[in-house]
Amino acid sequence: MYEEFFGLRENPFLLTPDPAYLYLSQQHQEAIDHITYGVTQRKGFVMIxxxxxxxxxxxxxxxxxxxEPTVETALIFDPVLTEEELLHxxxxxFSIAIPSKTKTKREYLEILYGFLLEKxxxxxxxxxxxxxxxxxxxxxxxxxxxxxxxxxxxEKLLQIVLLGQExxxxxxxxxxxxxxxxxITVRYHLKHLSRYEVPLYIQHRLTIAGLPPGEDFFTPAAYRLVYKYTGGNPRLINALCDRAFLIAYTFDRREISRRIVKEAAGDLGEAYLNPFIWGRHRKMRLLRRMMERV
Structure with missing residues (x-):
């Protein structure tokens, strides 16, 4: 909706996991290095x-x-399954041909073992x-x-990469x-972006979406507030920035100021953004109300 107004080819802050928009912070690069090491050295398990x-x-x-082309992959997104369903x-x-009579776990394991050994x-x-x-x-x-x-x-025939929440x-x-x-000898924990990485993250996404290098819509104070409200969580940053750009577009402004970020945060609400920040704001509001009653 606001892309043309800001000179962008596409929306830079969608919540979909588009690898073209991945910002390679130091820790994201380290996570990739851990996975690459675990897979190439056939360590069996990697956990991120x-x-x-x-x-x-x-x-x-x-x-x-x-x-590499020599790597065969299988990806499972939502593993709420039975043991047989998982094997199936x-x-x-892996695009393995499964005979119609295959039903037991043992039969699946025999088929899978034959495939892994062949590869x-x-x-x-x-x-x-x-x-x-x-x-x-x-x-x-x-x-x-x-x-x-x-x-x-x-060597291990199958490398297993586990990606999960804390x-x-x-x-x-x-x-x-x-x-x-x-x-699980290879493991890595991804943390939120630092306050210094947040502007770089936002600029990276804007550049991928078509913003010419060197241009910037955010004021320094706006960047600081984005970090304050999101705690450096990329998904929250995307949601907040998307709403901020929409508000700026509505008011015909090409600068994302602190005031616009604050309004965007208000639109998203305390249930969505950084609970710690909103919890502190709630305490301050309660304190002011108590003082007003005195």
């Missing part, structure tokens, strides 16, 4: 965790586009990526551990899951 909205799914799609979906994602002998690496891995049941995590046992005398860390540390926890 982070808060909601830090860019795990976008990172996943970015990596899928850049893996893995086979489907290994052909000099290929196979990678299973599971997004939203915090939704995995304990039974499915144990099933994945058993899948990681498919190996030759020297709860995944707590799950993995449970005593009942200690066997899989001990096998």
């Amino acid at each position: 965790t982070g808060d909601v909205g830090v860019g795990k799914t976008t990172l996943c799609r970015f990596i899928l586009q850049r893996l 979906m893995i086979c489907q994602e 290994y002998q052909a000099g290929k690496n196979t990678v299973l990526i599971i997004d939203e891995a915090q939704k995995l049941s304990h039974h499915l995590l144990e099933e994945l551990r058993l899948l990681s046992n498919l190996e030759t005398d020297k 709860e995944l860390n707590a799950m993995i540390r449970m005593y009942s899951l200690r066997q899989i926890n001990q096998r």
Whole structure:
């Protein structure tokens, strides 16, 4: 809606995980390096965790586009499945022909093992990526551990990359899951962007959307307020900036000021943005009301 007004080809702040818009902060690059190392060195398990909205799914799609042709991948987005459904979906994602009579877990494992061994002998690496891995049941995590046992005398046949929210860390540390926890030797935790990275992140997305290098719509105070309201969470930054651009467009202004960011934050509301900031604002409002009554 506002793209043409600001001279952009497309909306730079959509919430969809478009890998073209991935901002490679130092920690995002480190996460990619961890995944690349775990896959190429056949470490069996890699685990990447982070808060909601830090860019795990976008990172996943970015990596899928850049893996070597010798890497076969299977991607599962929502692993709320039974054990048989998980194995069936893995086979489907690897484009493995499944006989119609296949029903038991043992039959699926035999088919999958034959496929993995065939790819290994052909000099290929196979990678299973599971997004939203915090939704995995304990039974499915144990099933994945058993899948990681498919190996030759020297190397793992299947590399498993788990992408999940912070709860995944707590799950993995449970005593009942200690066997899989001990096998995850490559792991990384994605944090929010720093106050210095937020302007770079916003400028990166605007540049990808068509903004000429060197141009900027935000005032320094506006950048600071974006960080204050979002805590550096990329998804929240996108939502807040999208609303700020819409407000600026409505008022025929090409500058995103502190006032516009504040109005955009008010539109989104305290339930959406940084709870800590809004919680502090709520306390201040209550304090003012109490003082007014005195």
